[in-house]
Amino acid sequence: MTVAGVLALALGIGVTATVLMLRAEGETLDAQRRMVLEEASHDALTLSRHVVGQQRALGAAAGQFHPPDLARPDVLQARLAGEHVLSTLFDALFIVDAKGRMLMFRDDAGTRPMSLDVADRPYFIRTLEERRGIISEPVTSRVTGNQVVLLTWPMVHAGAVSGVLVGAITLQRRDLLATVVDPTNTEHPALVIITDAAGKIIAHPTADMRGHSIEADPFLHGAFKRWQEAGSPAELSGIDISDREHLTGVAAVPGTDWLVWRSQDVAGLLAPLRDGRTEATRVAAGVVVVLAVGLAIMLRWLLRPLYRLEKRADRLFDSDIAPDEGWPAATGEVGQLQRVLRRSVRERALIEERNNQVLQQLSSVLAAxxxxxxxxxxxxxxxxxxxxxxxxxxxxxxxxxxxxxxxxxxxxxxxxxxxxxxxxxxxxxxxxxxxxxxxxxxxxxxxxxxxxxxxxxxxxxxxxxxxxxxxxxxxSRTALEWSATHDSLTGLANRTVLEERLARAVSQRPGSMPACVLMFDLDHFKPINDEFGHAAGDAMLRAVSQAAATQVRSVDLLARIGGDEFGVLLEHCPADAAQRVAVAIRDAISELAMPWEGRSLRVGVSIGLAPLTADYTDAAQWLADADQACYGAKAAGRNTVRSHLPAGLAAGGPLGWQQSAQGLRLVAQRTSNTR
CATH class of the missing domain: 3.30.450.20 (PAS domain)
Known part of the structure; x- marks a missing residue:
């Protein structure tokens, strides 16, 4: 029995070690294959979020351009030069009109006009046709001659594309892999690259490979052919295209035509396991020799009580037998094992009883x-x-x-x-x-x-x-937050919001200039309240709010200060443009005719304007000057526009500015005379 046991032990150890090692290799490869796919898919999602973030930033910037801006190179140059966030995301930015003519270009050398035509470029054509942001395939820049990837965003107004904002990523300069590859993961190093659907390399650890075909990479040349033979599938969850030498996965990047390729060398992955198999074989041989000697000495002594212990152990968890019944009397290791098993049975019975109590208590807690x-x-x-x-x-x-x-x-x-x-x-x-x-x-x-x-x-x-x-x-919290900053009757912002925005504009000078504030007060509003009641007055205030809102930009702040007084903050708006807005508000309110109980109710409006200057120390004075100009408009006969003239501006200045003993003011002469 000893010889047979030793031979069986040696054979069993050898076969088991071989089987386990082969299984370990197989499971390691399977696990690593899944990991390669998961990491390729994760890298693709990470890259997608990065690119989508760039597109969103591009879209937010494109939304700030209006069709008239495209005809003003100075406006385009100023706005493009001010896009500091986009300049960190892209190597170059440029604007083209709907005919493909490049209007303005920005790169490291600065912002400048550029006379190029991109109407024949596929990315431009797709942007116009699909009216959405496009990510181009790698192309050669007509400005720098480098390989670039272009992200576009159309400027859509009134259902038509007026222009396109384009961001360029230079493949030789920016390593897109830095956004997806963890540089600290050195346990299982892998080759990761990014290509387009045609196999052109967009990102590669070796910068010189960017812009070339993936077929030029000897590590992934075979994988690319297998991928093409499989029908060039593009799956978000990844496609396994491994062979005997490499574990390779490819995953599609959502929102783009890009692919993330990840590959690992099988030999390097299995080297530790194969070294371990050799070492385990040597250790197993020594163990067999030691066990053979010990087995020969102890076999006869242990065999008889061990058999009885086996019978009891077969019923180890039999609830019909008490924990201390049926155990053989034995000494040595068998006796020690018997005591350990007996103690385990006792402790298991106690643990089961406690677990049942805890489960009952937990169920009661969950239910209550x-x-x-x-x-x-x-x-x-x-x-x-x-x-x-x-x-x-x-x-x-x-x-x-x-x-x-x-x-x-x-x-x-x-x-x-x-x-x-x-x-x-x-x-x-x-x-x-x-x-x-x-x-x-x-x-x-x-x-x-x-x-x-x-x-x-x-x-x-x-x-x-x-x-x-x-x-x-x-x-409830949202409703409270809204009511704290808005007028409940008109839905406009309240005085608190207006004062906060004015204070911020004053504190951010000169970056917030030019800016103007309008104060306007309704003419002949009190008779409406007195004759027709407060319901008519409230209806007129709502109608006036809607009429005034149609004459300001979405970025401007229109607020009801109280009663029939309103204020407008026009940011990034010079005084002459603010005067036109004020006249437009006056005309819109003057033309308003509100039907009420068979009558047509009308009001006028007196408007005061004050531009932001470096002389203001606080927002209160700025608002007070606009209010004073509003009083001047009422004193001048109502339904007109007056402006507070900044200190230092002499008479005979810009058109429309006059000086009087009551102070400097802007008179909307031509408009008032024609009415």
């Missing part, structure tokens, strides 16, 4: 808790309370085993929550925040989420969540 409670592990629901199921309108069986991401109203919210949660646990603090979640039918609601780990030293062991529905609380 007035808040939703859940336990998650690996981001999946393992335990949920009845109240949580009620809040989410989802049966318990449909929640258990599902990812927590399923209940969030948006994936962006879920991915934003994860780092906040990790940061709280890192400093041993419970997590609490408000997020919008979804009920089973897709109905969103606001919830307060609180979380803490089951084991503070090992958050991966599980997380305990509590959830409260705070939809009404959020709605």
């Amino acid at each position: 808790a007035p808040v939703g409670i859940a336990v998650t592990r690996a981001d999946q629901f393992e335990l949920v309370s009845a109240h949580l199921c009620q809040l989410l309108d989802t049966p318990q069986d449909d929640l258990l085993g599902q990812p927590m991401q399923l209940v969030f109203a948006s994936n962006e919210d879920y991915f934003a929550m994860a780092p906040q949660l990790a940061a709280s646990f890192k400093v041993s603090q419970p997590y609490a925040a408000e997020w919008q979640l979804l009920r089973r039918g897709g109905q969103p609601f606001w919830a307060r989420l609180s979380a803490q780990p089951v084991n503070p030293h090992a958050p991966a062991d599980g997380i305990i969540w509590t959830l409260q529905d705070i939809t009404r609380e959020v709605a």
Whole structure:
């Protein structure tokens, strides 16, 4: 028996080691293959978010341009030179009109006009046809001669494209891999590159490879051919195109025609396992020799009680046998094993009894808790309370085993929550925040989420969540915030908001200049209140608010100060343009005829204008000067515009400015005379 046991042991160890090593190699390759796909997909999503962020920034900047701006090179040059955020995201920026003529160009050398025609470029044609942002394939820049990728955004006004804002990324200068590759991950180094759908390299660890075909890379040449033979699939979750020598995955970048390629060398990956197999074989041989000697000595002594112990061990968890019954009397290792097993059986019985009690208590707590409670592990629901199921309108069986991401109203919210949660646990603090979640039918609601780990030293062991529905609380808070900054009758901003914006403009000089503030007061409004009542007066105030709002830009601030007094902040607006806005507001209100009880009610408006200058020390004086100009307009006969003239501007200056004993003012002469 000893010889047979030794031979069987040696054979078993050898076969087991071989099988386990082969299995370990296979499982390692399978796990690494999945990891390659997951990391390729993750890199693609990360790159997509980076590029989408660039597109959004481009779109936000494009929205600031209006069709008249395209005909003014000075305006284009000033605005393009002021795009500091875009200048950090792109190597060059330029604006083209709807015919493809380049109007203005900005790069490291500065902002300047450029006479080029890009009407034949595919990216420009697609932008006009699809009226959305486009990401081009790598092209050769007609300005620098470098390989670039262009991001476009159309300037759409009144349903037509008036121009296109374009950002250029120079492939030889910017390494797009820096946004997706973790430089600290040296455990399993991999080759990562980015190409377009045709295989042209957009990003590569070797800068000289950018702009060339992927076929020029010897490491991925074969993988690219296999990908083409498979039909050139583009999947967000990644495609496995591995061979015996390389583990390779390719994933599509959402929102672009780009692909992320990730590849690892199989030989380097399996080298530690193969070295371990050789070492394990030597160790196993020594163990077999030692065990053979010990087995020969102890076999006869241990065999008989060991057999009886085996019989009892077969019924180790049999509840019909008491924990201390049926154990053989033995000494040595068998006796020690017998005592250990007996103690284990006793402790297991006690633990089961305690667990049953704890489970009963936990079930009672979950059933009685007035808040939703859940336990998650690996981001999946393992335990949920009845109240949580009620809040989410989802049966318990449909929640258990599902990812927590399923209940969030948006994936962006879920991915934003994860780092906040990790940061709280890192400093041993419970997590609490408000997020919008979804009920089973897709109905969103606001919830307060609180979380803490089951084991503070090992958050991966599980997380305990509590959830409260705070939809009404959020709605009440939002209503209070709105009412604190808006006039309830007209829906316009109130005096507090206007004063805050004026103070900010004064403090940000000279960057906030030019800017003007208008103060206007309704003429003949009191008779409407006296004769027709406050309901008519309120209706007239709403109508005046709507008429005035049609004459200002969306970036301007129109506010009701109180009673029939209104104010307008015109930022980045010179005095002559502000005067035109004031006249337009006056005309719009003067032409307003509100029907009321068979009558047509009308009011006039007196407007005062004050431009922002370096002389103002606070916003109150600026507003007071505009108010004083408004009084001047009323004194001059009402329904007219007067302006407070900045200090130092003499008579005989710009057209429309006059000086009198009452002070300097701007008279809307031509408009007033024609009316």
